[in-house]
Structures are given as structure tokens and as C-alpha cells.
């Protein structure tokens with residue numbers, strides 16, 4: 001029996017040079033798809049899925065997640081961009097461009113008969129040299145310097161939202177709101193910032209009407225028309241307990257023989273709820289926000305005492321309310337535990353936003369969480385702004401842990417490339433070529449930025465190398481990259497800045513993924529059995545084993561708290 005018979009018919013095997021060639025082709029396809037999105041002057045992409053829902057984005061990770069590629073190498077690359085997205089929130093396109101260019105360069109070297117392990121070793125040396133350079137050229141700053149935080153937010157947000165040089169422009173409203181939101185939570189949280197400290201809600205409308213709320217915005221309405229629409233000096237009860245007549249969960253029989261017994265039975269049932277409501281009234285609460293249900297009897301009683309209630313609020317919203325109002329979620333209502341867990345807000349009110357009603361819990365004292373309400377005239381734009389703000393917050397949350405910055409516009413990559421080229425000249429053997437190719441891959445960043453802003457690629461390349469030569473024989477580093485206002489390669493100042501931690505993550509991930517793909521010399525693919533199915537919360541997707549009962553970790557997180565790639 002031939003050894004190939006050992007592999008079943010529904011399994012496909014590809015080996016050796018062919019595998020590398022396929023992997024590199026997959027990488028080239030990805031690069032060609034994304035490079036025109038790159039940078040502040042990049043283009044948008046529209047993706048329309050199988051049910052006709054369209055996504056318009058410039059966000060690398062989002063676009064790559066959407067295109068459902070089958071090739072394993074492309075999947076590895078997409079996973080790498082997801083990792084960068086989840087870890088540092090920004091730099092996904094940079095990762096994909098560097099990784100795919102490293103693979104392209106590997107193809108050229110394989111054609112020169114340079115062995116894969118030599119390429120991998122050379123790439124490792126290139127990475128080490130780049131990281132060393134990065135540490136040498138980066139500037140340590142104070143994590144509390146709000147001017148730096150504003151500039152970092154402007155660079156990150158500015159690649160997705162076209163910010164204007166006119167400070168009055170509506171577009172700058174989003175930047176201002178994001179920076180203010182970060183400042184508020186950051187200082188109230190004792191100079192700590194978490195990506196989910198800021199709640200983002202979206203509603204169709206005018207961009208200029210986007211607002212920051214120093215509290216929490218809930219996409220719900222007040223339970224009853226009899227309740228007030230506005231409560232000042234709110235004492236808020238955050239509850240996780242039914243305020244409704246309970247039905248027995250086990251099967252049971254009850255024989256009631258007379259109307260009087262029926263009356264007494266109903267009365268006793270209602271009394272349990274009434275007692276709980278009495279506790280609420282006695283403790284001076286005027287807003288009840290409940291994860292569970294509140295029935296009509298309870299709503300009427302609350303309304304009678306001028307108390308607002310909101311039932312069936314999402315668990316995540318309640319966590320945000322806890323952080324904003326200083327209250328704690330109560331699982332069992334009790335006279336003893338109510339006062340110490342009450343939350344406060346200046347105003348709680350319902351307001352019509354667009355066509356829907358929303359609840360504002362506003363004017364919280366030193367809120368540890370705030371909300372941003374984004375308005376834009378289409379769902380596609382809302383989603384894009386949402387992603388851009390989320391990315392900015394995530395990347396800033398990483399910056400405050402490692403407060404160090406570099407200049408953007410491709411100047412940082414150009415300086416690293418220059419150092420790697422210098423190092424190459426000191427190395428003997430084939431690795432010298434590998435290091436030179438590595439430096440070319442880094443230089444691709446300023447060059448693609450230049451290309452996307454309409455510069456001639458050759459001119460940009462010559463200008464960049466010419467300018468960088470000024471850095472020879474001097475200790476004072478000059479940064480050269482794309483000046484997007486002037487649309488030319490020139491010396492840059494500390495205005496377009498980025499967190500060093502993002503650059504480190506990008507380099508490590510890009511080299512790791514290219515190393516992995518160069519090392520693969522066998523792919524065995526079993527014909528997949530895909531099953532499209534819908535989860536309880538409405539997520540529809542397909543994967544092998546989808547016909548059997550299964551659980552994804554994101555099911556437990558709730559839709560709002562999911563990592564971005566499941567949320568969008």
C-alpha cells in the first residue's frame with residue numbers, strides 16, 4: 001500500500017516549496033487588500049456580507065475579520081492583527097503590512113536559495129536591532145500629561161475620522177469628547193485607565209450632537225407613564241431581584257374552594273412585593289434600576305410615591321452604573337443593606353434621542369465611568385466612529401501603563417530601518433542580505449503612507465534616504481516621515497505621536513507571524529464541515545461542530561463586553 005493511501009480522500013496535503021509559495025501568495029493578497037486603507041489619507045473599504053449588511057471601514061482588523069478567507073496562512077495573519085487589536089487597540093494595518101512584506105521579501109530570498117532557517121534567524125536579529133533602536137529613540141513622558149494624551153488621541157482617531165484644522169468643525173467634536181472622557185475617568189480612577197471605563201452608545205443623528213455624559217446612558221425607557229420623567233438629586237437603587245409576583249418554578253397544585261381564599265391568596269402574593277416596595281420607599285430611594293422584572297402592581301406603587309423604575313436593564317449597564325454612581329448592586333432587598341449601597345446622581349431623566357427614548361444618569365460625583373453618545377447620519381458611520389473611539393481608548397489605556405512615545409508618519413520605522421541597515425553591514429554571510437531585506441520591510445511603512453497621500457513612490461523613497469543620511473555621524477536624531485498636511489517627506493516634530501508600546505507590539509507580532517509562516521512546510525487540510533447556526537443572543541456564524549451544543553467564551557461576556565471582533 002502506498003503511504004499516500006494513509007491520508008483519507010477528504011484530506012488535502014500540500015508540502016515543501018509549494019506551501020511557502022501558497023502562504024506568500026495569501027500574504028500578498030492580504031497586503032493588496034489593505035494597503036490603500038493605511039494612514040490618515042487612506043481609503044475606506046465597503047464589505048457586504050451574505051445577508052446584505054454592509055460595513056464601511058478603514059480599520060484594518062475589522063476589515064480583515066469581515067473577509068472570511070479560507071487559506072490557513074491568511075487566517076494566521078488575521079489572527080495576528082486581532083491579537084494586536086485586543087492588546088493595544090491600534091496598529092493592526094501596520095502589523096499586517098510589515099508581516100506581509102517580510103513574507104514577500106522571504107520569497108525573494110528563497111528564490112536566491114537562502115535557507116528558511118537563515119531567513120528566520122536574520123529576521124530575529126532584525127527584530128532585536130529594531131527594538132533596541134526603538135528604546136533608544138523613544139521619549140519617556142509623564143502619563144499624566146494631558147497635552148500628550150490629546151496628541152496621541154488625535155493621531156489615533158485622525159486616521160479614521162477626518163479631523164479638521166478648523167477647531168469649530170463638527171468633526172473635531174468627537175476628538176474633544178473622547179479626550180474629555182479619558183481625562184475624567186483617568187483622574188477619577190487615580191490615574192488608571194481601563195478600556196471599558198467609557199461606555200459608548202450610538203444613535204442616528206447629526207455628528208455635532210454627539211455628547212459626553214458624566215454618568216451613564218442607558219438605551220431604555222422609564223417603565224410607566226405615571227412615573228416622573230425627571231428626578232433631581234437622585235438616590236439610586238441598583239437591584240438584581242424580581243419585583244413581581246412570583247410563579248412557582250416546580251409543578252404544584254393548589255386547591256382554592258372559595259372566592260375569599262382566592263382573594264387572600266392573591267393578596268398574600270402581592271404583599272411580598274409590597275413589603276419590598278415599602279423598604280424602597282422608607283429608605284428615600286427615588287430611582288430603581290433593576291436587572292430583573294418589575295410588574296404593573298409594583299410600578300403603580302412606585303409611581304404613586306414619585307419613584308422612577310427601569311426594569312430588565314443589562315448586567316453590563318448595571319456595572320457601569322455602579323462605577324458612575326458609587327452604588328452597589330443589591331441581590332436581596334433588605335432594610336439593613338440598602339443605605340450603604342445607594343448610588344447618587346444629580347439628575348436622572350428620560351429624553352428622546354432620534355426616534356428612541358434613552359435614560360440619562362447624569363452629574364455623578366467623581367464618576368469612575370462616563371458615557372459617550374455618538375451621533376452620525378448612518379449606521380455605517382456610527383460603527384466606524386465607535387471603533388475609532390474604542391481603539392483610541394484602548395491604545396491610551398496601554399500608553400498610561402508605559403508612558404513613552406515616538407513620532408509617527410513612518411519616521412519611527414524609517415529610523416529603525418536605518419539602524420538595521422547599519423547592523424547588516426557588520427554581519428558576514430547570507431544573514432546580511434536578510435537584514436537588508438528586513439530594513440526594506442520596515443521602510444514600506446513611510447512609503448505606503450507617502451503613496452496613499454499621492455506622492456510618487458520613487459521620489460518619496462529617494463527623499464527619505466537622502467534626509468536620513470543627515471543622521472549619520474550625529475548624536476541628535478532627526479525624524480523624517482510623511483508630513484500629511486504638506487504632503488511631502490520632511491522632518492517631523494513631536495506632534496504626530498504614537499505610544500512606543502503599540503510599536504513594540506506591532507513589531508513583535510509581525511515578525512512572529514512571518515517566522516511562523518516561513519517555517520511551515522506541510523499543510524494538511526481535512527474537508528471542513530461547516531454549520532451555520534444562531535446563538536441565544538442573536539450572533540449568527542458558522543463553524544465546524546456548529547450543529548452540536550456548544551458554548552463560546554463570549555456567550556458569557558454579554559454583547560456589550562465582547563472583544564471587538566465578536567462585537568462588530
Ligand SMILES: Nc1ncnc2c1ncn2[C@@H]1O[C@H](COP(=O)(O)OP(=O)(O)OP(=O)(O)O)[C@@H](O)[C@H]1O
Nearest residue numbers: 038039059060090091092093094159408409410484
Ligand atoms: N497626521 C498624520 N500624518 C502622517 N502620518 C500619520 C498621521 N496620523 C497617523 N499617521 C500614521 O498613520 C499610520 C497609522 O495608520 P492607520 O491607523 O490607518 O493604521 P494602523 O494604526 O496600523 O491600523 P488600525 O488603526 O486600523 O488598527 C501610522 O504609521 C501613523 O504614524
Ligand SMILES: [Mg+2]
Nearest residue numbers: 090091156159
Ligand atoms: Mg491606527
